[in-house]
Amino acid sequence: MVVQGIRKATVGQNGVGAFILQCKRLDFHYCDWAGSSKGMNSFLRNSLTKFAALNPQVEITVSPRPRRHPVIKGTYINGREKAICVRNLTKEQVLQKAELLRDANGEKLKKVTKPVKSINESVRGVWSPYHDGGIHV
């Protein structure tokens, strides 16, 4: 007899019952000396606490990256990472980039042509010529 795994009765779908944000961590890297970090440093001083408080499900770390451009890195549940260089951006633009990383799902960008994606089987089933009277020629 062949060993069989336990078959799953249902498939977990994020958002149908509970919702888990795909972004799990945001790393903010800054430089104290370089001018390209000016907006980033202003963001860290003024807006980061509010941003962090509004997004309690995201872990936020701040670390220096001396003599380099400022970077925001997002780590996602699927194991991928997205990094955005925020050199010479203003405080508001840095916030926009942070929100972009928070809203993203971590997947590589793909061109999607069909708007609806489904794993459910067809509700009305496949049409059969042998049922429901059929076609009289």
Place this chain on the structure above:
Amino acid sequence: MLSRSIRRSILDSRIPTSALPPTFLPNRARYFNSTVQHVDAPAESLDASLLATNASTEALETVAPVRRTIRQKVPLPPAPFTQPIALDASVKEMLPLLAAQPSHYISAHIHAKPYLVTAGDTVRLPFHMPGVVPGDILRLNRASSLGSRDYTLKGTPYVDERVFECRARVMGTEAEPMRTKEKKKRRNRRINTVKSKHKFTILKIAEIKINSLEDIEGSGESV
């Protein structure tokens, strides 16, 4: 008008608490640029109306008058139904049968575009919806058809929104790969490269529910 009705129906579960200050709204609180809102007090509950008037006076004190003209980010609750629903006899007969069947589909309209969905489907809207954050729940109240394996309720042109409840959760925002298009005119060396990258809101259909006949007919009379 349609977009307004959708925006109005955003997060109907949030409506009773919208009289409270924004700190009480976990989903709305994550919306970074949220301003203090003036929300009309619900008439029926005394405590809530007291809270709301307090909040509105605070809003008057703290928010500059210029900012009050900005469009509301938190939509108003939808207007209550004044007329009782007029259901056809055949609909009354068939709707319980439709509801009893195991799986349902709905052709929900967003900005006049139909999306044929079942519960659990992912919808990539062809636009970036403003004012929503991941985790928000939208109630889709416009549908042109609603059905199960053997029955379909077709709208003329739309199904009455009291018949069903369809909720979608905002999953996030996705972008497409950068598009480049080369613009070249004849007999000229110059090539202009146009770049574009659009953003799209992703929804997940969280719930499709068909209301029972008592609920449908009671909703018009009670209000």
